[in-house]
Amino acid sequence: MGSKYDVLVIGGGNAALCAAISARRGGASVLVLEGAPKFYRGGNTRHTRNMRCAHDAATEILTGPYTEDEFWEDLLRVTSGQTDEVLARHMIRESKDILNWIVEQGVRWQPSLGGTLSLGRTNSFFLGGGRAMLNALYLTAERLGVDVVYDAEVTDLVIEDGMFLAARLKRPINGETEIRATSLVAAAGGFEANIEWLKQYWGEAADNFLIRGTPYNRGSILKMLLDKGVQEVGDPTQCHAVAIDARAPKFDGGIITRHDSVVFGIVVNKHAQRFYDEGEDIWPKRYAIWGRLVAAQPDQIAYIIFDSTVVNSFMPTLFPPIAGQTIAELAGKLALDPAALEKTITEFNAAVRPGTFDHTILDDCVTEGITPPKTHWARKIETPPYLAYPVRPGITFTYLGTRVTKEARMLMADGKPSANMFAAGEIMAGNVLGKGYAAGMGMTIGSVFGRIAGREAAKHARN
Amino acid sequence: MHGTRILDEADRLMTVCNSCRYCEGLCAVFPAMEMRRAFSDGDLNYLANLCHSCGACYVDCQFSPPHEFNVNLPKTLAVARAESYAAYAWPQVLSGAFARNGLVISIVAALSMAAFILGFAALSDRGVLFGVHTGPGAFYKLMPHQAMAALFSAAFLYAILALIMSVRAFWRDIGTPIGGRADGVSIFQAIRDAGELRYLHGGGVGCYDEDDKPTDRRKLFHHLTFYGFLLCFAATSVATLYHYLLGREAPYPWWDLPVVLGTLGGIGLIVGPIGLFLAKMRRDPALLDESSYGMDVGFIAMLLLTGLTGMLLLILRETAAMGPLLALHLGAVFALFITMPYGKFVHGIYRFAALVRYAQERRTAA
Numbered sequence: 001m002g003s004k005y006d007v008l009v010i011g012g013g014n015a016a017l018c019a020a021i022s023a024r025r026g027g028a029s030v031l032v033l034e035g036a037p038k039f040y041r042g043g044n045t046r047h048t049r050n051m052r053c054a055h056d057a058a059t060e061i062l063t064g065p066y067t068e069d070e071f072w073e074d075l076l077r078v079t080s081g082q083t084d085e086v087l088a089r090h091m092i093r094e095s096k097d098i099l100n101w102i103v104e105q106g107v108r109w110q111p112s113l114g115g116t117l118s119l120g121r122t123n124s125f126f127l128g129g130g131r132a133m134l135n136a137l138y139l140t141a142e143r144l145g146v147d148v149v150y151d152a153e154v155t156d157l158v159i160e161d162g163m164f165l166a167a168r169l170k171r172p173i174n175g176e177t178e179i180r181a182t183s184l185v186a187a188a189g190g191f192e193a194n195i196e197w198l199k200q201y202w203g204e205a206a207d208n209f210l211i212r213g214t215p216y217n218r219g220s221i222l223k224m225l226l227d228k229g230v231q232e233v234g235d236p237t238q239c240h241a242v243a244i245d246a247r248a249p250k251f252d253g254g255i256i257t258r259h260d261s262v263v264f265g266i267v268v269n270k271h272a273q274r275f276y277d278e279g280e281d282i283w284p285k286r287y288a289i290w291g292r293l294v295a296a297q298p299d300q301i302a303y304i305i306f307d308s309t310v311v312n313s314f315m316p317t318l319f320p321p322i323a324g325q326t327i328a329e330l331a332g333k334l335a336l337d338p339a340a341l342e343k344t345i346t347e348f349n350a351a352v353r354p355g356t357f358d359h360t361i362l363d364d365c366v367t368e369g370i371t372p373p374k375t376h377w378a379r380k381i382e383t384p385p386y387l388a389y390p391v392r393p394g395i396t397f398t399y400l401g402t403r404v405t406k407e408a409r410m411l412m413a414d415g416k417p418s419a420n421m422f423a424a425g426e427i428m429a430g431n432v433l434g435k436g437y438a439a440g441m442g443m444t445i446g447s448v449f450g451r452i453a454g455r456e457a458a459k460h461a462r463n
Numbered sequence: 464m465h466g467t468r469i470l471d472e473a474d475r476l477m478t479v480c481n482s483c484r485y486c487e488g489l490c491a492v493f494p495a496m497e498m499r500r501a502f503s504d505g506d507l508n509y510l511a512n513l514c515h516s517c518g519a520c521y522v523d524c525q526f527s528p529p530h531e532f533n534v535n536l537p538k539t540l541a542v543a544r545a546e547s548y549a550a551y552a553w554p555q556v557l558s559g560a561f562a563r564n565g566l567v568i569s570i571v572a573a574l575s576m577a578a579f580i581l582g583f584a585a586l587s588d589r590g591v592l593f594g595v596h597t598g599p600g601a602f603y604k605l606m607p608h609q610a611m612a613a614l615f616s617a618a619f620l621y622a623i624l625a626l627i628m629s630v631r632a633f634w635r636d637i638g639t640p641i642g643g644r645a646d647g648v649s650i651f652q653a654i655r656d657a658g659e660l661r662y663l664h665g666g667g668v669g670c671y672d673e674d675d676k677p678t679d680r681r682k683l684f685h686h687l688t689f690y691g692f693l694l695c696f697a698a699t700s701v702a703t704l705y706h707y708l709l710g711r712e713a714p715y716p717w718w719d720l721p722v723v724l725g726t727l728g729g730i731g732l733i734v735g736p737i738g739l740f741l742a743k744m745r746r747d748p749a750l751l752d753e754s755s756y757g758m759d760v761g762f763i764a765m766l767l768l769t770g771l772t773g774m775l776l777l778i779l780r781e782t783a784a785m786g787p788l789l790a791l792h793l794g795a796v797f798a799l800f801i802t803m804p805y806g807k808f809v810h811g812i813y814r815f816a817a818l819v820r821y822a823q824e825r826r827t828a829a
Binding site: 039046047049108110111125126127128129130131132135139249252254255256312315316317318 | 478479481482483484485486487488489500519520522523524525526529530531532666667668675676
């Protein structure tokens with residue numbers, strides 16, 4: 001391990017590894033500092049499963065074409081226009097090539113199989129999931145001669161006039177507590193695991209948030225960069241939040257704590273009152289809005305309530321539903337007011353109008369005369385045992401980040417591009433995703449900008 | 464609640480895996496799991512025997528230890544698999560053999576048989592034992608062909624009977640939800656899957672042995688062992704046909720079919736088991752079921768002993784060592800036969816049955 005590297009990559013997820021590999025292939029010496037221990041390496045990439053890439057024709061793994069324009073339309077829709085069009089269109093164009101490039105780095109795709117995700121046309125699935133993808137990238141990086149250090153916590157960045165000089169470390173690496181490098185790639189993710197930081201925007205409610213990824217996504221690199229004059233982008237209150245099982249661990253519960261049963265029942269808060277139209281939209285939108293909805297409820301808790309007729313209609317769940325032979329018994333187990341829950345369900349059942357149920361489309365099963373309405377998939381809850389899942393907001397990632405150019409180069413607060421600092425992945429995702437989300441986009445941002453950042457950082461180092 | 468603690472744990476893991484499904488492309492276990500929401504003892508034994516222990520799902524899992532969900536499917540299914548061998552053994556009184564030290568049992572059986580043959584020979588004529596015998600019928604100086612055939616046929620037929628009874632019990636237990644007999648297409652599919660060890664490929668990159676770098680080593684050594692065994696079996700079968708149909712008596716010249724088959728098989732049965740043993744020694748302990756170590760090593764040792772004594776016999780058959788070597792070789796083969804239904808050999812039979820069931824399920828679901 002040399003005393004000075006061409007490229008220092010801080011972070012250890014998809015974006016960081018794509019940057020490291022592309023910088024190394026560009027001829028640079030590369031050091032990756034991953035703040036987590038080896039098992040937890042890779043941040044949120046550990047829990048991902050697929051990547052959304054544009055492509056012009058069906059392939060072995062994708063069922064049909066997904067054009068650049070269609071990708072752009074999808075991005076425009078989920079962000080309500082809060083995106084940097086130049087950057088976004090550039091990313092979408094590059095995503096076509098990433099589909100093959102990532103395979104050249106050892107990552108394997110799987111043919112789209114079962115499950116409940118109808119993403120076979122737009123998204124490619126990693127064989128074995130996100131951790132398998134990470135394993136492949138790390139094997140490739142190490143084979144190419146990239147140095148990787150785990151448990152490598154960076155405590156400070158030495159930056160002068162928009163120029164990165166060195167990173168200071170909590171623990172020495174080979175006797176050094178300062179790593180100098182010609183270029184920096186920051187790919188250290190967001191701050192979703194930093195409850196104190198979340199509280200700045202969410203108040204005490206953030207104490208009740210569950211974090212879906214590792215406890216290492218604390219945003220410390222992001223904070224240092226912003227403090228040292230890098231221009232920020234994105235709304236700090238925006239985060240990807242879904243409703244996950246309230247019994248999930250505080251950190252790293254990952255994918256298996258999710259619930260996809262909202263459309264099959266109703267959702268009530270701790271006062272046993274409904275608060276939103278459970279039948280508003282089809283997957284994946286209905287999946288991504290419920291985290292924020294629950295976050296806005298008292299004590300950040302809610303209960304999905306359904307009956308025994310639909311129990312096999314959604315993915316099997318890690319935690320079993322809580323069951324009661326009567327509404328009152330169920331209410332007792334959930335510590336809800338039995339009379340209030342009985343009233344809510346009785347009123348809901350009375351409002352249900354007959355229709356033809358089909359959860360794959362916006363069907364005609366609706367309620368009439370209640371607020372909020374259930375505008376699709378409304379069916380009476382009347383067949384015991386009655387069942388419930390308690391849910392809390394599960395935070396996946398945050399949107400606040402560093403502003404970058406098309407070359408993944410960070411922009412300083414004065415509008416000038418940094419001489420040698422690049423950013424990739426979640427730490428700059430806010431450039432493209434102002435708000436909202438569509439499955440697989442985080443990985444697209446990570447791989448595309450990671451590859452660009454590594455290439456540009458190596459180019460800078462060689463000049 | 465299940466019959467055993469390990470099945471309870473397997474059930475817990477299936478609940479985790481079924482709500483994740485990231486591994487569904489890795490092997491047959493996960494698609495088979497996805498066809499179920501609840502798991503009977505039979506289902507879990509089926510999945511355990513469908514698992515080839517490639518380790519990919521462990522290395523790829525975001526919830527494997529030290530994560531608090533503690534998902535270690537290869538190890539859990541390995542223990543469940545070993546317990547399932549005992550659970551379906553016939554007759555049940557002998558099921559305890561799996562739990563005891565397989566290595567000791569096998570070696571004692573082999574040596575006892577060798578001693579018996581030596582004693583048999585010594586009783587009839589001392590000179591025979593250490594004499595030099597060449598030409599057709601040389602082997603039968605030690606023990607008449609008819610006695611040899613009777614002894615080994617009995618051992619072999621018993622092994623077959625016990626295996627059929629065991630796998631029948633297994634098949635009945637894993638039969639839900641489709642039940643019934645195996646069909647030809649599914650059996651053919653299973654022969655192909657077993658023949659190429661399709662699910663020992665970690666999703667395409669190899670098997671995970673000592674660390675997170677996949678290799679094809681275990682697959683290679685398993686192939687050498689398995690096909691070595693089949694070649695030796697073919698050699699014996701051809702020799703039997705020679706004897707009864709053509710009236711030609713062993714030993715045969717080196718270029719003759721039984722010897723060629725046996726030589727190739729013997730090399731496989733020496734290199735393969737040694738490779739498998741070394742792979743086991745090097746394997747990440749997190750993936751290993753230490754409780755069945757004796758059974759596994761016992762089986763490997765018996766295959767190696769069979770291959771080794773066979774090859775030595777071929778090389779030294781025209782010397783005075785022929786008598787003792789033949790006794791030892793026959794002892795090893797005899798021990799291999801009689802321990803077959805109560806040792807690691809059954810993994811192949813149960814896995815094959817599980818593959819047939821899987822092929823059948825896939826066809827029914829399609």
